Amino acid sequence: MELENLDLKTLIGPQQDVETIECWADRNGVTEDTARMWIKRGVLPSVKLGKRRMVNSVQLRHRLLDQEWVA
Structure with missing residues (x-):
């Protein structure tokens, strides 16, 4: 299966790991x-x-959590 053929709605779950810009x-x-x-x-x-x-969004959450511990 090619990445271009993936249904974006199935990639975006409740935690929205990745989403369109x-x-x-x-x-x-x-x-x-x-x-x-x-x-x-x-x-x-x-x-x-x-x-x-x-x-x-997963990487963004990790960055934000790391900053929270440092601050």
Whole structure:
């Protein structure tokens, strides 16, 4: 099975491990352009699945939890 043929709805479960930039931006109240800029700068972790760039929410949660312990 090719990655391009994966149904994105099956990838996004209750914990939303990965999600489209558009969905992530909408859910978090930022523009898609802002989310893409954060990805480009390395602020927002992402992963490429096939031809799509997806926000890696698991890695983001880990980063945030690590910062919480340090602060």
